[in-house]
Amino acid sequence: MSTIAERIRELREKKGLSQSEVAKLLGMNRTTYVHYETGYSKPTKKLKDLCALFNVSADYILGNDTNASNTQIENKPKDLIKLLEKEEYTLNGVLVTPEDKEKLKRIIEAAFWDAKEKNKRKK
Structure with a gap:
């Protein structure tokens, strides 16, 4: 193999x-x-x-x-993986470019991990 x-x-x-x-x-x-x-x-x-x-x-x-x-x-949660791996993203009904799609994916992932970290601190 x-x-x-x-x-x-x-x-x-x-x-x-x-x-x-x-x-x-x-x-x-x-x-x-x-x-x-x-x-x-x-x-x-x-x-x-x-x-x-x-x-x-x-x-x-x-x-x-x-x-x-x-x-x-x-170990990303499956829901986050699904969100990040969407085939297409649209903003105001317009399909985003592949470059902008990558930027959006990074922003979504960063927001997810920030929220997770904030939730840890609240406990």
Whole structure:
């Protein structure tokens, strides 16, 4: 099995997600995703989405970086993952550009973690 396949499987298992859940979050069928984990095919078109889902660099998935601790693997709640992995975002009925979509995703995630931190302090 290739390093790419092993790392993708390992990252999915660390997140506690099934293959079907990951496939759904990535907007693909399960069989296609399973091919990534078995090494039958490589995630060229979905590499960026995998990186965002697992919060790792492309270099880590591709085997160019061996230190997973530098990739900031976090256990994001499934609801946050779904929100961050929406296919399209619109503002005032206008589809946002891919660049703006990435900015929105970062803002949403930062707001989520800020709120979580504030809730910890209240307890």
